[in-house]
Every structure is written in C-alpha cells, then in structure tokens.
Amino acid sequence: MSSRPGRAVRRALTAIVPVTSVLALAACGTGATPAADSTQAAEPDSPGLTAARAALEKYSERPATISVTQPVGKKIPKGKEIDFILCGVQSCKDLADFFTEAAEELGWKVKQIATQGTPESVQAAYEQAVRDKPDAVVASGFPRAVYAKQLAQLKAAGIPVIQSNADDVVGKGVSLLKNGPKDVGIQGEMLASWVVSNSGAKANTVYFDLPAYTILKPVKDSFAAKYKEWCAGCALDTVDVPITAVGKDMPDRVTSYLRSHPKVTHVVFSLGLLNVGVPAALKTAGITGKHIVVNVGDAQNYQYIQSGLTDGAMALNSHETAWLQVDALARHFTGHSMAVDQKAVLPNMLVTEDNLPSADGDFPIVEDYEAQFKALWGLS
Numbered sequence: 001m002s003s004r005p006g007r008a009v010r011r012a013l014t015a016i017v018p019v020t021s022v023l024a025l026a027a028c029g030t031g032a033t034p035a036a037d038s039t040q041a042a043e044p045d046s047p048g049l050t051a052a053r054a055a056l057e058k059y060s061e062r063p064a065t066i067s068v069t070q071p072v073g074k075k076i077p078k079g080k081e082i083d084f085i086l087c088g089v090q091s092c093k094d095l096a097d098f099f100t101e102a103a104e105e106l107g108w109k110v111k112q113i114a115t116q117g118t119p120e121s122v123q124a125a126y127e128q129a130v131r132d133k134p135d136a137v138v139a140s141g142f143p144r145a146v147y148a149k150q151l152a153q154l155k156a157a158g159i160p161v162i163q164s165n166a167d168d169v170v171g172k173g174v175s176l177l178k179n180g181p182k183d184v185g186i187q188g189e190m191l192a193s194w195v196v197s198n199s200g201a202k203a204n205t206v207y208f209d210l211p212a213y214t215i216l217k218p219v220k221d222s223f224a225a226k227y228k229e230w231c232a233g234c235a236l237d238t239v240d241v242p243i244t245a246v247g248k249d250m251p252d253r254v255t256s257y258l259r260s261h262p263k264v265t266h267v268v269f270s271l272g273l274l275n276v277g278v279p280a281a282l283k284t285a286g287i288t289g290k291h292i293v294v295n296v297g298d299a300q301n302y303q304y305i306q307s308g309l310t311d312g313a314m315a316l317n318s319h320e321t322a323w324l325q326v327d328a329l330a331r332h333f334t335g336h337s338m339a340v341d342q343k344a345v346l347p348n349m350l351v352t353e354d355n356l357p358s359a360d361g362d363f364p365i366v367e368d369y370e371a372q373f374k375a376l377w378g379l380s
Contacts, residue, residue, distance in 0.1 A: 048230035052196035055226075059190045060355055063347040063366050066320060068327060071376045074334040078107030082329070083129040085139040088117030091298070091318065092140050094362055095164070098322035099138060102370075105379060106330060119146050126150035130157075136329050138162045143214075144174065160332055162325050167214040176328045176338050178321050178346060181218050187295050187314045188222030190350045194293050194312050195266050196230040203227075204235045205266040206257060208274055211240050216270045219295055223268065237261070241274065250274055251281030258287050269294040272301040272313060279309035297351065299361045305352065306359040317346045319364035323373045330377055 082103060084096045093112075100110040113128055115121040126147040129137045137154060143166060144151055154161055155173035162176040170177045195203050205227065209220050220238065227236055245253055255278075258264055269275045272294040282290065294301050297313030304310035328341035347365040349355075357363045366372070374380045 046201055046232075048232060049196060049201040052193045052201070052226075052230040055189065055193035056197045056350065059193060059348065059350040060352070062349055062355065062357065066324070066366055066369055066372045067344040067346070068324065068340060068373075068376060070340050072327075072330050072334055072336065072378065074336075076106050076330045076377055077333050080106070080108040080135040080329070080333060081132075082108055082110045083113055083132055083134040083137045084110055085113045085122070085125045085129065085137065085142075086115055087139070087141040088115050088121070091296075091316075095140055095318050095322050096138075098319050099325055102323040102326040102373065105374065106326065106377065108326075122146050123150065126154075129159075130154060133157065134159065135333070136160045136162065138325055139166075140164045141166055141215075143167055144172075160329070160338075162328065164321050164325065165215060170342060175332070176325065176342055178324060178341075179215075179317075181215065183346070184215060185218040185222040186348060188219040188224070189226045190314050190348065191219075191268055191293055191295055192223045192226035192230060194350055194352075195268065195291075196227065196234075198291055198311065199231070199234075199265060201231045201234065203231055203266045204264050205237070205268060206261065206264050207236065207238045207268045207270065208241055208254065209238055209270045210243060210246075210274065212243050213271065216295070219270055235263075237264075246273055247276070251277040254278050255281050255285045255287065258282070258290060259285070264290065266291045266293070268292075272296050272298045275304070275310060276300050279304055299359075302351070302356060302359040302361075302363075305356055308353065312350060312352045315349045315351050315363070315365055317348060317365050318362055320346055320366055320369050323369060327373060327376060 084099055086092050086096055096112050100112070103110045111132065111134070113125040115125045122142055123146065127150060130150050130153050137159060139161070140163065151161060151173040160175040161173055163174050164178045166177065167181055168174060168177055169180070195205055207220065207223060210216060224236065227234065239257060241250065241253065254267065267290055269292070275292060275294050278292070292310045293312040294310065295314045296316045301310055301313050305313060324341050324344060324346065328338040331338055331340065349365050351357070371380060
C-alpha cells in the first residue's frame with residue numbers, strides 16, 4: 001500500500017486525554033471566526049495551498065524508524081514491578097496493554113489499576129500504588145493536581161512516575177511526560193493540511209471541540225493558526241461540545257448544525273470518538289457531500305475510512321509511546337537518565353483510505369517498532 005496520499009490527495013486532499021479535567025467542564029458554547037456560512041476561493045497556486053499540500057504529503061508518509069537510537073548499553077534487570085493506572089476509557093487500556101507487552105519482554109510484571117476517571121477513583125488508584133511500593137508508576141491523562149498528595153509520597157519514596165497525554169510538565173515527581181502540551185500541536189497542523197488540500201483552499205469548516213480535555217487546546221489552536229495561514233478568507237466555526245454529548249446526542253448535534261449551516265464543506269473533530277455514529281446520522285438525515293477528518297483515530301474511525309464514511313484521521317502513536325516508556329524505565333533501572341526518551345519525537349501520521357495500514361484496530365505507526373526497541377535493549 002502506498003504511503004503517499006495518491007488518490008486521497010486528489011479526492012480527499014485520520015489517550016488519551018485528561019479524563020479528570022472533564023469534571024471541571026462548564027456550560028458549552030460556540031465561537032465563530034467568522035461564522036461558517038461563506039466560502040472564499042483561493043488561487044489554484046496560492047502559497048497557502050502549496051504549503052498545505054507539501055505538509056500533507058509529509059504527514060501522509062508512514063515513518064520507518066523510532067527516534068531513539070542510543071542503546072541502553074547495560075544488562076536490564078528483570079523482576080521489576082510496575083503499577084499502571086488506567087484512566088477509564090479504552091484508549092488508556094490499550095496503552096496499558098502495549099506497555100505490558102513491552103515490559104514482559106524485559107521480564108517485568110505490570111499491575112493495571114482501574115479507575116472511573118473521577119478524582120476519587122484516581123486518588124484511590126494512586127493510594128494503592130503508594131501501598132504497593134512498585135519500582136515505578138505509569139499513568140495517562142491525569143493532571144497532577146488530582147494526585148498531588150500521592151505524587152509527593154511516591155517522589156519521597158524514590159519511585160518514578162511516568163505520564164503521557166496529559167496537560168502537565170516534567171519535574172517535581174513526574175519523571176517523564178510524552179504527548180504533553182508542547183507535543184500535540186502538530187496534530188492540528190496535520191488536520192489543517194488535509195482540510196486545505198482537500199478543498200483546494202476553498203473550505204468552509206466547522207471544528208467540534210471538547211474544551212474539557214485541556215490537552216486538546218494546543219491542537220485546536222494549531223489548527224486555527226495553520227488554517228488561517230494556508231486558507232486565507234476561508235470560514236471557520238468552532239463548536240464546543242460538553243462531555244455529556246459523547247456517546248449520546250453527538251450525532252444529533254452535528255446533524256442539527258449542518259442543517260442550519262448548509263454551506264459547510266468540512267467537519268473536523270478534535271477527538272475521534274466525537275465522530276462515532278455521525279456518518280449514519282448524516283445519511284439518515286439526507287446530508288451528503290461533507291468531508292470529515294478526526295484527531296486521534298481509533299478502530300471505529302479507521303473502519304469508517306475504509307468504508308468511505310470518513311475521509312481521514314490523525315493516527316495516535318500509542319504503541320510507540322508505551323514502548324518508549326518502557327525504554328525510559330530500562331534506562332532508569334540501569335542508572336541512566338531518561339533524557340534521551342524525553343527528547344525523542346514520537347511518530348505521527350495522517351491516514352486516509354489510500355494509506356490506511358489497517359482497519360482492524362489501533363495499528364503501530366512504525367511497522368517494526370518492536371524490533372527496533374528490542375535492539376536497543378540488547379534482545380536482538
């Protein structure tokens with residue numbers, strides 16, 4: 001399968017997120033810049049369109065290598081025990097499973113601790129970790145404010161805590177953070193490159209966002225900035241969605257919006273789960289001709305892409321993130337710094353029907369990432 005956008009460029013030229021911040025969500029609202037009721041055409045060879053197409057071509061390539069190349073260089077000790085705190089959604093369970101697979105390669109035991117994503121359940125999970133006294137704690141999606149007391153206790157005990165996909169910073173107990181606020185902005189640029197390229201810089205776009213997930217704000221901001229730069233004069237409306245709509249009336253919200261804004265050509269979702277059920281709802285409503293792209297693809301959205309019901313998705317690097325976390329701990333347990341992993345840039349990819357690696361589930365972006373990590377660990 002070609003890794004270039006091909007026909008998708010011509011025709012259609014796609015966490016894990018802070019769960020506990022959902023609880024702080026206030027009333028939802030809609031902000032428009034400007035109202036998505038008009039479309040301004042751009043010149044075929046405008047600089048913005050040229051730049052967007054170049055970016056899309058780059059992001060459509062499937063990365064072939066992981067960015068960590070320095071071997072651990074020492075024998076990695078076996079028998080380590082790791083507590084992995086889940087966030088209450090499937091994407092976190094997937095990340096934990098990928099982490100467990102990598103840890104087992106090194107002879108480590110992983111204990112997965114479930115939560116419901118509430119502050120109380122998260123704190124209880126961290127309390128369990130404090131009692132367990134594991135060799136390390138790994139989690140995804142929770143800002144440290146939720147577990148500050150337990151984090152201080154773990155830090156005092158010399159137990160490293162590793163986070164990912166969280167609106168946080170490294171330090172004061174957090175030893176490693178991947179897919180933090182400084183890392184995810186590229187996702188918005190990827191989405192913008194697809195929308196502008198697909199529309200020929202003539203888009204009229206609505207962006208559905210989950211403001212409760214604060215880690216998604218850099219994605220939205222990056223999308224808006226690149227969209228404005230590459231698609232000057234193109235309409236853009238941002239619709240804030242409450243978390244209560246997910247899995248419930250989200251398809252109805254999208255359908256209602258598109259009925260009242262018939263000139264909209266492109267629909268962007270800041271999280272793939274917002275698109276679940278939407279294609280069927282649009283079909284039932286007789287709404288056609290809309291192009292859909294999502295951030296953080298999942299199995300459902302990949303199936304939509306394969307079936308032609310969704311155009312594209314930003315594929316999240318869950319496999320590579322999990323194995324990189326294990327790599328960081330391997331270095332820690334052998335007396336090395338985790339800096340090489342903190343500095344490492346995780347792979348990203350914009351997938352469409354033409355370059356979709358698989359529709360069977362969450363796929364790795366780097367196809368042979370396992371072999372590459374094992375080589376760093378002296379296992380091959």
